[in-house]
Amino acid sequence: MRVLVTGGGTGGHVYPAISIIRGLQKKLSQVEVLYVGTRRGLEADIVPKEGIPFRTITVTGLERKLSWRAVTTVCKGITGMVQARQLLKQFRPDVVIGTGGYVSGPVVLLAALMGYPTLLHEQNALPGLTNRWLARFVDVICVTFPDSLAYFPEKKGRVTGLPVRPEILRVTRDEGIKKLGLDFRKKTLLALGGSRGARSINRAMLSVVQKYLASEALQIIHVTGRDGYQETMAGLERLGIDVVNSGNITIKPYLYHIEYALAAADLVVARAGAAFLAEMMIKGIPGILIPYPYAAENHQEFNARSLERQGAAVVIPDVELNGQRLLATVENLMADQERLRRMSERCRQLGKPGALEDIVNAVMELAGGKSKRE
Ligand SMILES: CC(=O)N[C@H]1[C@@H](OP(=O)(O)OP(=O)(O)OC[C@H]2O[C@@H](n3ccc(=O)[nH]c3=O)[C@H](O)[C@@H]2O)O[C@H](CO)[C@@H](O)[C@@H]1O
Missing domain, CATH: 3.40.50.2000 (Glycogen Phosphorylase B;)
Structure with a gap:
C-alpha cells in the first residue's frame, strides 16, 4: 500500500501522523510512505530523523486581511498546489492522510480533487481551520472528541480518539x-x-x-x-x-x-x-x-x-x-x-486505547474500497 501523509507546523499535528505511519507499518508487510511537510515546520526536523521519506512544499498560513502579504500568501499557495500536484502524480498513493496544519490544505485538497481516497485526523474538540475547510472534500474524518463531529458532514465523521504511545x-x-x-x-x-x-x-x-x-x-x-x-x-x-x-x-x-x-x-x-x-x-x-x-x-x-x-x-x-x-x-x-x-x-x-487500531482500519478500508482516477 502507498500512503501519502501530510500535517505539520507543531508537534500536535506531527506526532499523531507518525503514530499512524508506525501503526500501518506494523500491520502491513508492504507499505510505502511519503510524508509531505514544509521546510519550516517541526516536521522537517522530526520526520527525517524517524527514517520516514520526507518532501517539502511551499505554503504559509491564511491571511485574514487584504494586504501585500496576503497577495504573497496567495502566490505561495498556488506554488504549493502545483508542487502538491506533482508529488501526488509521482507517488500515486492508495490513500492520503492529513492530520492538520496549513501544509495539509493544498495536499489533501488536490488529492481529493484528483480522486485519491482521503482521510483526516482531528485532534481537538474545536477542529482546526484547515480541517474544517477540507472537510467537504474528503472521504473520512477521524475525530478525538465527539464534540467536533458537529463541525463535519454527518456521514464522514467517526470517533476514534487520538493514538497514545504504547x-x-x-x-x-x-x-x-x-x-x-x-x-x-x-x-x-x-x-x-x-x-x-x-x-x-x-x-x-x-x-x-x-x-x-x-x-x-x-x-x-x-x-x-x-x-x-x-x-x-x-x-x-x-x-x-x-x-x-x-x-x-x-x-x-x-x-x-x-x-x-x-x-x-x-x-x-x-x-x-x-x-x-x-x-x-x-x-x-x-x-x-x-x-x-x-x-x-x-x-x-x-x-x-x-x-x-x-x-x-x-x-x-x-x-x-x-x-x-x-x-x-x-x-x-x-x-x-x-x-x-x-x-x-x-x-x-x-479513553480510547484502540484509537490507533481504529484509524489504521479506517485507512485500510478506504484504500481498499476506492480506486484511483489518475
Ligand atoms: C500550545 C498548543 O497550542 N498546544 C497544542 C499542541 O499540543 P502539544 O503538541 O504541545 O501536545 P500536548 O500539550 O497535548 O501534549 C504534550 C505531550 O508532551 C508529553 N510530555 C509533556 C511534558 C513532559 O515532561 N514530558 C512529556 O513527555 C505529554 O505526555 C504529551 O504527549 O497540539 C495539540 C493537538 O493539536 C493541541 O491540542 C494543543 O493545544
Whole structure:
C-alpha cells in the first residue's frame, strides 16, 4: 500500500501522523510512505530523523486581511498546489492522510480533487481551520472528541480518539510508583503545563507544594518545563520551602519517561492539549485543567470544557488562576475521594486505547474500497 501523509507546523499535528505511519507499518508487510511537510515546520526536523521519506512544499498560513502579504500568501499557495500536484502524480498513493496544519490544505485538497481516497485526523474538540475547510472534500474524518463531529458532514465523521504511545498503555501503577521512588500508601498529584511548561501553573503550584510539603496523604510531582525550572526553584527558596529534604515533593524540568508519572498519578493539574488529555483519559486520571489561553482560536478551552461536561475534569480559566484558587480546588477534590473515584471512572470510559487500531482500519478500508482516477 502507498500512503501519502501530510500535517505539520507543531508537534500536535506531527506526532499523531507518525503514530499512524508506525501503526500501518506494523500491520502491513508492504507499505510505502511519503510524508509531505514544509521546510519550516517541526516536521522537517522530526520526520527525517524517524527514517520516514520526507518532501517539502511551499505554503504559509491564511491571511485574514487584504494586504501585500496576503497577495504573497496567495502566490505561495498556488506554488504549493502545483508542487502538491506533482508529488501526488509521482507517488500515486492508495490513500492520503492529513492530520492538520496549513501544509495539509493544498495536499489533501488536490488529492481529493484528483480522486485519491482521503482521510483526516482531528485532534481537538474545536477542529482546526484547515480541517474544517477540507472537510467537504474528503472521504473520512477521524475525530478525538465527539464534540467536533458537529463541525463535519454527518456521514464522514467517526470517533476514534487520538493514538497514545504504547508504553503509556503498558506501565502499571506499581511500576510507576517504584520507578519514581514514591510512597505506595499516598495519593499522587502530577502537575505540568504541556511540553514547554506553564508559568502561571508553576506560580500557583508554589502554594500547593507549600501546603502538602509534609503530607501523609498526598505526594507531588511538579514538572516545570525547562524554561520554568530556575524560577520555580527560586520561588520555593524565597518561601523557605525545602523540597529536597521533604521527601514528598519531586520537581523536574521535563519528564522523558512520562509513562511512569502517568501510571502513578491519581490527579493532574495541567493545560488542555489534546495529546495529554488522551493520555489522562486512558490512564483514568481526573484533571484540574487550566487551558492555555493563547492556543489557536482558544481551542484548549473547548477540549477542557468537553471533559468537564462529561464529569472527567474541572476547569480553572488561566485569568482566574492563583495559588489560593488552585489549592482550594485540590483540597476540595482530595476531601471527596468518592467524587475523585467517579471522575476517574468517567475518564476510563472516555479513553480510547484502540484509537490507533481504529484509524489504521479506517485507512485500510478506504484504500481498499476506492480506486484511483489518475
Ligand atoms: C500550545 C498548543 O497550542 N498546544 C497544542 C499542541 O499540543 P502539544 O503538541 O504541545 O501536545 P500536548 O500539550 O497535548 O501534549 C504534550 C505531550 O508532551 C508529553 N510530555 C509533556 C511534558 C513532559 O515532561 N514530558 C512529556 O513527555 C505529554 O505526555 C504529551 O504527549 O497540539 C495539540 C493537538 O493539536 C493541541 O491540542 C494543543 O493545544
